[in-house]
Every structure is written in C-alpha cells, then in structure tokens.
Amino acid sequence: MKWFLLSLLAAVVHAGLRFGCETLTVQRLDPVVEPGNIPSAHLHQIVGGNAFNATVLPSVDVGERATCTTCLYSEDLSNYWTAVLYFRARNGTYKRVKQYANAPSLHDGQVAGMTIYYTQESFSSNGKQKITAFKPGFRMTVGSPTVDTRAGAESYKALRYTCLQTILTRGSETYELPKEPCPAGIMAIHHFPACWDGKNLDSPDHQSHMYNTVKGAFQPAGPCPASHPVRMPQVAYETMWNTTEFNDRDLWPEDGSQPFVWSTGDSVGYSTHADYLFGWKGDSLQRAMDSDCFFRDCGSPEKPNAVLKIQSAEEKSACKIARTVDEEIDGCKFPIRSAPLIRALT
Numbered sequence: 161m162k163w164f165l166l167s168l169l170a171a172v173v174h175a176g177l178r179f180g181c182e183t184l185t186v187q188r189l190d191p192v193v194e195p196g197n198i199p200s201a202h203l204h205q206i207v208g209g210n211a212f213n214a215t216v217l218p219s220v221d222v223g224e225r226a227t228c229t230t231c232l233y234s235e236d237l238s239n240y241w242t243a244v245l246y247f248r249a250r251n252g253t254y255k256r257v258k259q260y261a262n263a264p265s266l267h268d269g270q271v272a273g274m275t276i277y278y279t280q281e282s283f284s285s286n287g288k289q290k291i292t293a294f295k296p297g298f299r300m301t302v303g304s305p306t307v308d309t310r311a312g313a314e315s316y317k318a319l320r321y322t323c324l325q326t327i328l329t330r331g332s333e334t335y336e337l338p339k340e341p342c343p344a345g346i347m348a349i350h351h352f353p354a355c356w357d358g359k360n361l362d363s364p365d366h367q368s369h370m371y372n373t374v375k376g377a378f379q380p381a382g383p384c385p386a387s388h389p390v391r392m393p394q395v396a397y398e399t400m401w402n403t404t405e406f407n408d409r410d411l412w413p414e415d416g417s418q419p420f421v422w423s424t425g426d427s428v429g430y431s432t433h434a435d436y437l438f439g440w441k442g443d444s445l446q447r448a449m450d451s452d453c454f455f456r457d458c459g460s461p462e463k464p465n466a467v468l469k470i471q472s473a474e475e476k477s478a479c480k481i482a483r484t485v486d487e488e489i490d491g492c493k494f495p496i497r498s499a500p501l502i503r504a505l506t
C-alpha cells in the first residue's frame with residue numbers, strides 16, 4: 161500500500177517555477193569559468209543574489225552568504241548570467257542593447273533582467289520520479305563562448321533565439337541570431353541539462369557533471385542515463401533584448417547581414433551560453449519541487465499551496481552590488497572582449 165501511495169504522489173506532483181529577476185549588475189566577471197579574473201574575458205549580465213563577485217568558491221553556501229536578491233522569490237539567492245548583446249553600427253561603433261522584462265503580469269514592475277524557469281520532466285509531469293534540488297556550491301554552464309559552428313551549437317540542443325513579433329511570440333526558434341529585424345526584439349533562450357552524476361558540484365569543463373536530455377522548447381526531457389542518474393530541476397532562462405531602436409534597415413550592414421553581436425565577439429549566435437550558480441536558501445527549492453505549486457501560485461499568499469515568499473519590485477531593484485570592473489559598457493569603439501581602458505578596482 162505504501163509503495164502505491166508514494167508512486168501515486170510522484171505521479172501527480174508537478175511543480176513548476178517561472179519568475180522574473182531584475183538586473184543585479186552588468187560586468188566582466190565570471191566566478192564559475194574564470195574565478196578571480198578581474199576582468200573576465202567578456203561582459204555578462206547577471207541577476208540574482210548579492211553574494212556574486214569575482215570569486216565564489218564551491219565551498220561557499222551562497223544561500224547563506226547573500227542578503228538580498230533581484231529575483232521574485234526572496235529565498236532564491238542564486239545567480240544566473242549570460243553574455244550581453246551589442247549593436248554594431250556601420251561606422252564600427254558598438255552600442256549595448258537594452259533588455260526588457262517578459263510578460264508584465266509575471267514581472268511586476270521589472271524593467272530588465274531575465275525570466276527563470278525550474279520545471280520538472282515537463283510542464284505537466286515530474287516523470288514519476290523525485291526531482292532533487294541542487295546542493296550548496298553547485299554550478300554549471302551550458303553552451304560555450306568558443307562555439308563557432310552550427311554543429312557545435314546544435315550539440316547543446318536547447319540554446320536558441322526567437323524573433324519576437326510581439327512580447328508573446330513563442331516557437332520558431334533558431335540557432336542563429338535572427339536575420340531580419342524583429343518587431344518586439346530578440347529572445348535568447350537557454351535550457352540547462354537536468355541529469356546529475358550525483359557526486360560533483362562542478363567539473364573541470366563545468367558541464368560534464370551534468371547530462372543533457374533536454375530537447376528544447378520545453379518539450380518533455382528524456383530519461384537520465386546511468387552515468388548521471390539524478391533528475392534535477394530543469395533550469396531555463398529567457399532574456400528579452402530590445403533591439404527595436406536598431407530596426408531601421410538603413411542602420412544595418414550594407415551587405416545584408418544582421419548587426420547584433422554578442423559580447424564574445426560572435427555575430428552569428430553560436431557562442432550563446434549561460435551560467436548557473438545555485439543559491440536557494442536552506443531547503444526552499446526542494447520544498448518547491450516537492451510541492452504541487454505552479455508558476456505564480458508558488459508564492460501567492462492567498463494560494464493554499466504557496467511554499468515560497470515573494471518580494472516587491474522595489475525590494476528586487478534595491479538589491480545591487482558594487483562595480484568591481486570599472487569600464488565603459490554601453491558603447492565601445494572596439495570589440496567588447498578586448499575593450500581598452502579597463503581598470504580593475506582594488
């Protein structure tokens with residue numbers, strides 16, 4: 161009887177989180193791939209908790225160290241980051257593309273940042289298995305700043321772009337940056353792998369402790385292999401880049417190519433990548449994954465299955481960190497990755 165009840169529970173529980181996180185900082189820092197490097201190779205846009213800095217060792221429990229977060233859920237002190245998109249003008253100058261918040265009802269006053277998902281096997285099922293939350297110190301990356309081929313990009317399956325006709329456009333995902341002007345901007349999508357080796361908080365390439373069964377576009381994930389048997393939450397990011405001020409074709413390159421360039425120097429789109437540094441406080445993420453709360457309900461006080469605490473837009477935007485790397489990031493005459501006049505603050 162007991163096994164029956166347990167499997168029944170596992171079958172019906174299908175929690176899913178979707179929430180907005182305001183920008184924490186935009187800096188050349190990367191505590192996962194280049195710990196201690198001030199500055200890191202290229203610029204990142206970062207959301208989440210204020211424990212973020214140039215060095216965050218796996219021995220540090222970010223959920224304990226951070227004191228505030230730019231994310232909707234006050235117990236989520238994790239950090240999430242991607243590269244930054246630039247517009248390259250015909251005269252060779254660069255301008256940083258602004259971000260904007262996803263569908264407003266879920267982002268209460270947020271102006272930039274990202275949308276973060278923690279789903280299970282799919283939006284509607286946990287695949288009848290326990291979803292194990294990440295441990296303190298856990299980190300991973302997906303994609304790579306050095307990928308420059310279509311095959312390389314496809315090997316990650318779920319790092320893509322949507323040319324937004326409206327804020328709500330979904331589907332039509334591409335591996336390349338859109339080749340036409342997009343009326344509502346460009347959404348960059350990053351789905352992380354969700355099968356863990358059960359042992360390592362990190363690995364030398366920051367990826368091999370995880371295994372990808374994700375197919376992209378929030379399709380149900382395949383089963384985890386024996387080498388990576390532990391099913392973790394399926395983490396995904398959506399970043400909305402407001403490219404609309406550059407949509408005039410007269411601003412685009414004369415050769416018909418598209419004008420947007422990642423801070424990695426990549427103008428095709430294959431180098432898109434994302435970093436994750438776990439930092440939920442205590443057992444809060446596990447609590448959410450064990451519950452049956454879905455999206456906004458997970459933190460709505462009036463809902464019986466709310467398991468998390470939400471904070472206001474003001475509280476989110478009040479969370480900031482100091483600049484460690486002092487450099488011009490909005491515009492630049494040179495490729496951003498080798499920008500001159502960099503001064504590390506000591």
Ligand SMILES: *[C@@H]1O[C@H](CO)[C@@H](O)[C@H](O)[C@H]1NC(C)=O
Nearest residue numbers: 196211212213214215225484
């Ligand atoms: C990072 O933060 C920790 C603790 O908050 C601090 O001890 C350390 O000096 C910081 N490192 C850098 C490079 O800012």
Ligand SMILES: *[C@@H]1O[C@H](CO)[C@@H](O)[C@H](O)[C@H]1NC(C)=O
Nearest residue numbers: 248249250251252253254411
């Ligand atoms: C380069 O072109 C951009 C976009 O047309 C313009 O805003 C900027 O002033 C130009 N800069 C220089 C130095 O010509």
Ligand SMILES: *[C@@H]1O[C@H](CO)[C@@H](O)[C@H](O)[C@H]1NC(C)=O
Nearest residue numbers: 258259260261402403404405
């Ligand atoms: C996008 O940028 C345009 C031009 O700068 C601005 O008018 C518009 O309000 C922005 N859209 C959003 C959703 O922020």
